[in-house]
Amino acid sequence: MPAGIRVTVSFPRPPVCPIADLSERAGTTVEDVSTSVSVDGDPVTEFLVDADAVPDDYEHDPVFTYTDRHLYRVCHGAETTCPCTTLGEYDTPVDRFHAAGGDLQVVFHAREFDDVQAIVGEFRSRFDDVDIERLVRAPTGTSARDTVFVDRGRLTDRQLEVLETAFDADYFERPRGATAQELAADLGIAPSTFTEHLLAAQRKLLGDALDTDD
Known part of the structure; x- marks a missing residue:
């Protein structure tokens, strides 16, 4: 190539x-x-x-x-x-x-x-x-x-907000700096909604990183 x-x-x-x-x-x-x-x-x-x-x-x-x-x-x-x-x-x-x-x-x-x-x-x-x-x-x-x-434009505004909030709070560290319930409360959304947006954002960005068609 x-x-x-x-x-x-x-x-x-x-x-x-x-x-x-x-x-x-x-x-x-x-x-x-x-x-x-x-x-x-x-x-x-x-x-x-x-x-x-x-x-x-x-x-x-x-x-x-x-x-x-x-x-x-x-x-x-x-x-x-x-x-x-x-x-x-x-x-x-x-x-x-x-x-x-x-x-x-x-x-x-x-x-x-x-x-x-x-x-x-x-x-x-x-x-x-x-x-x-x-x-x-x-x-x-x-x-x-x-x-x-990585094309951040593929993320919705809400997905980007959730991802940035999780990253800033060391959510991806071990041990985690905050729980999904705590971050969802900070954003004023349900924990299930927080998880849904986070998973969608991660899938889109990983699709770019792995060069898939997702």
């Missing part, structure tokens, strides 16, 4: 995306995707999809058929804006595309966090509801470090 930062971004039903559009219309998942540039300099997207899933009124003809799968090639005009053409404006390798039900997930690599900020900023200016799901820094050189970016 290239050194740098691996970024996972999702786009709920992007308005201009051939693979997301076909995944919704065909009721299938599209994962075998590649991008390139045509001789005219316009971005090109190629993708494989099960032949039986493609609707009869699909406007593109396959350029090749592999037994039971069609290969499609879509050339984007110079003014077309979709996630893959946006990424094409930056010198960043794409790890994978995943389209299902009209939604698109893209995993790409950036060299530095400044590059991530620039790309994400461009995404947010072009697409509504774009979600930065995960940032993971790859180890470099001989270092065994594997730094993970």
Whole structure:
């Protein structure tokens, strides 16, 4: 895996995306995707999809058929804006595309966090509801470090308040600095509610740390 930062971004039903559009219309998942540039300099997207899933009124003809799968090639005009053409404006390798039900997930690599900020900023200016799901820094050189970016934005305000309260009170130390009942009373909530929020927050943060899809 290239050194740098691996970024996972999702786009709920992007308005201009051939693979997301076909995944919704065909009721299938599209994962075998590649991008390139045509001789005219316009971005090109190629993708494989099960032949039986493609609707009869699909406007593109396959350029090749592999037994039971069609290969499609879509050339984007110079003014077309979709996630893959946006990424094409930056010198960043794409790890994978995943389209299902009209939604698109893209995993790409950036060299530095400044590059991530620039790309994400461009995404947010072009697409509504774009979600930065995960940032993971790859180890470099001989270092065994594997730094993970934890997205605190996944927590609700209440979950973050409960987590910070528990941490400040040494709830995670042994012996504990306070009980769940004491901290729940400080927050004015029931102990069961405190535990529910704490477990939900921990699960979200551990999902980031362990690089899972939860």
